[in-house]
Amino acid sequence: MLYKPSSEKEEVDRWKEVTLVYNSALKEVGTKLEILNDEFQHVHQYNPIEHIKSRLKTPESIVKKLKSKDLEATIENMVEHVNDIAGIRVICSFTSDIYRIAEMISGQNDLTVLAVKDYIENPKPSGYKSYHMLVTVPIFLSNKVVDAKVEIQIRTVAMDFWASLEHKIRYKFEGNAPEHIKTALIQCAKMVSQLDDEMLSLNNEISKL
Amino acid sequence: MLYKPSSEKEEVDRWKEVTLVYNSALKEVGTKLEILNDEFQHVHQYNPIEHIKSRLKTPESIVKKLKSKDLEATIENMVEHVNDIAGIRVICSFTSDIYRIAEMISGQNDLTVLAVKDYIENPKPSGYKSYHMLVTVPIFLSNKVVDAKVEIQIRTVAMDFWASLEHKIRYKFEGNAPEHIKTALIQCAKMVSQLDDEMLSLNNEISKL
Amino acid sequence: MLYKPSSEKEEVDRWKEVTLVYNSALKEVGTKLEILNDEFQHVHQYNPIEHIKSRLKTPESIVKKLKSKDLEATIENMVEHVNDIAGIRVICSFTSDIYRIAEMISGQNDLTVLAVKDYIENPKPSGYKSYHMLVTVPIFLSNKVVDAKVEIQIRTVAMDFWASLEHKIRYKFEGNAPEHIKTALIQCAKMVSQLDDEMLSLNNEISKL
Amino acid sequence: MLYKPSSEKEEVDRWKEVTLVYNSALKEVGTKLEILNDEFQHVHQYNPIEHIKSRLKTPESIVKKLKSKDLEATIENMVEHVNDIAGIRVICSFTSDIYRIAEMISGQNDLTVLAVKDYIENPKPSGYKSYHMLVTVPIFLSNKVVDAKVEIQIRTVAMDFWASLEHKIRYKFEGNAPEHIKTALIQCAKMVSQLDDEMLSLNNEISKL
Numbered sequence: 119m120l121y122k123p124s125s126e127k128e129e130v131d132r133w134k135e136v137t138l139v140y141n142s143a144l145k146e147v148g149t150k151l152e153i154l155n156d157e158f159q160h161v162h163q164y165n166p167i168e169h170i171k172s173r174l175k176t177p178e179s180i181v182k183k184l185k186s187k188d189l190e191a192t193i194e195n196m197v198e199h200v201n202d203i204a205g206i207r208v209i210c211s212f213t214s215d216i217y218r219i220a221e222m223i224s225g226q227n228d229l230t231v232l233a234v235k236d237y238i239e240n241p242k243p244s245g246y247k248s249y250h251m252l253v254t255v256p257i258f259l260s261n262k263v264v265d266a267k268v269e270i271q272i273r274t275v276a277m278d279f280w281a282s283l284e285h286k287i288r289y290k291f292e293g294n295a296p297e298h299i300k301t302a303l304i305q306c307a308k309m310v311s312q313l314d315d316e317m318l319s320l321n322n323e324i325s326k327l
Numbered sequence: 328m329l330y331k332p333s334s335e336k337e338e339v340d341r342w343k344e345v346t347l348v349y350n351s352a353l354k355e356v357g358t359k360l361e362i363l364n365d366e367f368q369h370v371h372q373y374n375p376i377e378h379i380k381s382r383l384k385t386p387e388s389i390v391k392k393l394k395s396k397d398l399e400a401t402i403e404n405m406v407e408h409v410n411d412i413a414g415i416r417v418i419c420s421f422t423s424d425i426y427r428i429a430e431m432i433s434g435q436n437d438l439t440v441l442a443v444k445d446y447i448e449n450p451k452p453s454g455y456k457s458y459h460m461l462v463t464v465p466i467f468l469s470n471k472v473v474d475a476k477v478e479i480q481i482r483t484v485a486m487d488f489w490a491s492l493e494h495k496i497r498y499k500f501e502g503n504a505p506e507h508i509k510t511a512l513i514q515c516a517k518m519v520s521q522l523d524d525e526m527l528s529l530n531n532e533i534s535k536l
Numbered sequence: 537m538l539y540k541p542s543s544e545k546e547e548v549d550r551w552k553e554v555t556l557v558y559n560s561a562l563k564e565v566g567t568k569l570e571i572l573n574d575e576f577q578h579v580h581q582y583n584p585i586e587h588i589k590s591r592l593k594t595p596e597s598i599v600k601k602l603k604s605k606d607l608e609a610t611i612e613n614m615v616e617h618v619n620d621i622a623g624i625r626v627i628c629s630f631t632s633d634i635y636r637i638a639e640m641i642s643g644q645n646d647l648t649v650l651a652v653k654d655y656i657e658n659p660k661p662s663g664y665k666s667y668h669m670l671v672t673v674p675i676f677l678s679n680k681v682v683d684a685k686v687e688i689q690i691r692t693v694a695m696d697f698w699a700s701l702e703h704k705i706r707y708k709f710e711g712n713a714p715e716h717i718k719t720a721l722i723q724c725a726k727m728v729s730q731l732d733d734e735m736l737s738l739n740n741e742i743s744k745l
Numbered sequence: 746m747l748y749k750p751s752s753e754k755e756e757v758d759r760w761k762e763v764t765l766v767y768n769s770a771l772k773e774v775g776t777k778l779e780i781l782n783d784e785f786q787h788v789h790q791y792n793p794i795e796h797i798k799s800r801l802k803t804p805e806s807i808v809k810k811l812k813s814k815d816l817e818a819t820i821e822n823m824v825e826h827v828n829d830i831a832g833i834r835v836i837c838s839f840t841s842d843i844y845r846i847a848e849m850i851s852g853q854n855d856l857t858v859l860a861v862k863d864y865i866e867n868p869k870p871s872g873y874k875s876y877h878m879l880v881t882v883p884i885f886l887s888n889k890v891v892d893a894k895v896e897i898q899i900r901t902v903a904m905d906f907w908a909s910l911e912h913k914i915r916y917k918f919e920g921n922a923p924e925h926i927k928t929a930l931i932q933c934a935k936m937v938s939q940l941d942d943e944m945l946s947l948n949n950e951i952s953k954l
Contacts, residue, residue: 134578135578138574138575138578141574142571142574142575145567145570145571146567146571149563149564149567150676152563153560153563153564153675153676153677154677154678156556156559156560157556157560157677157678158678160552160553160556169378211488211491211492222678225678225679226676227676227681228646228674228676256646257571258568258571258644258645258646259571259572259575260572260575260576260640260643261643263645274488275484275485275487275488276484276485276488276522278484279420279483279484279485279526280526282420283420283526283529283530286530286533287533290533290536296536299529299532299533299536302525302529302532303529305525306522306525306526306529309518309521309522309525310522312518313485313515313518313519313522316511316514316515316518317488317489317492317515320492320508320511320512320515321492321495323508323511324495324496324499324508327499327505327508343787344787347783347784347787350783351780351783351784354776354779354780355776355780358772358773358776359885361772362769362772362773362884362885362886363886363887365765365768365769366765366769366886366887367887369761369762369765431887434887434888435885436885436890437855437883437885465855466780467777467780467853467854467855468780468781468784469781469784469785469849469852470852472854587796629906629909629910692906693902693903693905693906694902694903694906694940696902697838697901697902697903697944698944700838701838701944701947701948704948704951705951708951708954714954717947717950717951717954720943720947720950721947723943724940724943724944724947727936727939727940727943728940730936731903731933731936731937731940734929734932734933734936735906735907735910735933738910738926738929738930738933739910739913741926741929742913742914742917742926745917745923745926
């Protein structure tokens with residue numbers, strides 16, 4: 119990598135440009151998802167997407183992540199090695215919606231899917247469930263096109279509820295939660311899965327009637 | 328009631344005015360809730376409100392409700408007897424947030440709380456849980472102040488998930504769902520309550536640590 | 537043209553789909569303009585875009601336009617012959633911004649510029665000034681990509697102010713305004729141009745100091 | 746005034762609370778103006794408000810303003826002596842709209858109008874024209890009601906265009922613009938007034954036809 123900022127001002131400028139690109143990526147992917155949801159509503163009279171949240175990772179979190187990977191806090195490392203700087207969370211009602219949305223995203227031929235992690239089929243040991251897609255989206259700037267990475271997390275409302283409590287616990291105990299808390303959290307994750315299963319099967323049943 | 332529209336045009340005008348007032352009421356109560364949420368975030372570093380949805384009841388639903396009460400479909404009857412023309416739904420994470428939000432709303436001295444129904448303490452036979460408040464909010468028009476009724480429904484994400492499936496079932500079967508569907512729905516409501524209880528108790532426990 | 541709807545229901549469905557596509561086009565082009573504005577702000581510390589308005593042409597206006605072209609009111613004719621179904625208006629401060637924005641739009645290689653009308657260089661006889669671009673933008677639906685036409689009108693705040701009065705007059709007199717009104721309007725258009733020229737030259741002068 | 750923060754932390758907390766209150770005031774007044782505009786549209790089939798911008802004064806500008814008044818930079822001084830911390834700008838088409846909007850605001854009996862400055866009747870020496878109202882709006886917090894000051898500036902699109910260039914000049918030359926720039930600016934202000942007069946009289950004329 120030959121990139122080398124010649125001064126601090128250049129570094130600040132480059133940081134602003136990078137932020138601009140990731141922000142634009144959030145807007146672009148957000149617009150795409152809105153359009154797909156509108157189309158789905160038009161064809162199936164049903165909104166698969168309950169709501170969407172998007173966020174840009176804070177500089178503090180980015181630096182922390184780089185440190186945890188034993189990497190220097192440079193803009194190059196961040197662009198190369200931190201995949202969730204731009205993050206979009208898609209919340210839906212049923213597990214089946216998750217795969218429908220994932221499929222619609224995969225079908226977009228201007229997006230490139232770099233990686234998929236299906237934590238629904240294979241939950242994390244903590245109990246975490248969610249469907250993650252790492253995609254790149256082309257951002258049309260005035261004189262060039264830049265590909266920007268966006269992490270899309272798709273999950274049900276119940277999984278999302280659980281995940282926000284789990285996040286709070288992880289943050290509070292810095293990853294070292296007491297055993298009984300961890301156990302209780304896994305117990306809650308099971309209840310979330312049972313509820314999602316039961317609600318989905320009920321929904322499927324009434325669709326057939 | 329002596330009100331009598333002298334013509335259809337007058338009736339249409341009055342309908343538009345009534346719609347304007349209810350729409351304004353949704354905006355005013357929405358702004359109030361945003362401010363309360365910001366304040367809570369400032370004082371407690373915590374957002375009790377996960378998200379808010381607001382809707383105006385469709386003319387069709389209003390007429391249906393009046394019919395079900397054996398009332399003529401007039402604007403006067405609608406203003407008098409239909410309480411949820413303007414509806415705001417406040418979704419929060421934990422059951423304890425519901426009561427916190429309800430208390431903050433009650434404390435606003437320009438709102439008048441007309442009625443409260445606590446379907447969390449006393450769920451409906453269907454399994455429905457939610458906290459309902461019927462309030463009036465003063466709307467300052469250019470030459471007068473009008474009190475408008477707004478129904479505020481406060482519930483957890485899990486209760487909201489359940490309620491949207493229940494609504495779909497009620498709509499599909501027009502209130503006469505097969506027994507096994509009703510039973511399955513009550514079963515799901517129990518799971519929702521258990522999940523909410525478990526998550527709340529876990530949240531309370533980590534707050535104390 | 538071989539397209540032939542076999543029934544009224546099909547026609548309604550196709551109308552909804554067409555509306556969906558044009559609405560999506562407004563969202564996509566709106567997002568693109570936001571990104572270009574953010575980039576310009578980042579590079580030049582200056583927002584060329586004052587604000588943006590977008591609108592979908594009403595069915596009534598579409599039918600009227602087709603009639604004025606002696607065309608039957610079919611969806612095919614509308615898609616083929618009505619270019620401003622999806623319209624975006626970009627309002628900026630100075631005439632020089634107009635050309636900057638037009639250039640940025642032309643530079644986007646996923647947009648195709650079908651036509652340009654420079655009513656600033658060549659105002660309409662009424663005095664109307666504005667820069668019009670007809671572009672197509674690809675809309676990524678779940679199973680296909682559709683190119684949708686969008687008319688982009690770029691003008692200064694003063695031109696926009698004039699245009700809204702001119703529109704009101706044209707609408708009121710159905711194109712046949714009394715001569716003295718037309719003359720007064722042309723007089724106002726001259727004042728708008730003088731003001732825009734004076735303000736631009738003052739702005740350029742202070743930029744050099 | 747006996748208020749005295751016992752520590753820096755307390756000062757920061759109080760600053761955040763004050764910001765919260767002014768932000769809430771912007772939201773409340775914004776909602777009120779939207780409602781008045783909707784009502785006007787309903788009664789007169791016409792939107793007097795073209796668009797609205799709101800902003801919170803930056804800490805830097807607040808400190809600068811206090812210095813220019815020879816006051817210490819304390820939160821108390823800021824709340825007492827800086828009237829435009831929360832500022833809302835209402836842009837309309839015609840001068841007559843300005844007075845209509847001002848009247849509607851004055852008529853709201855939960856707002857208190859503290860002061861009015863009519864820079865349209867009496868423009869500033871620079872050529873500045875605008876209608877300023879200083880009002881207080883009650884903000885309902887969870888346990889108290891706070892009156893917050895908001896400065897409302899009402900002006901036409903042409904006045905607003907002029908004002909943004911004047912602001913740029915004042916900022917660039919820190920109040921000491923060269924004479925020929927000042928003269929050119931006054932010249933532009935005259936053109937703005939003539940344009941506004943001409944457009945208004947044309948609008949009035951067509952309303953009568």
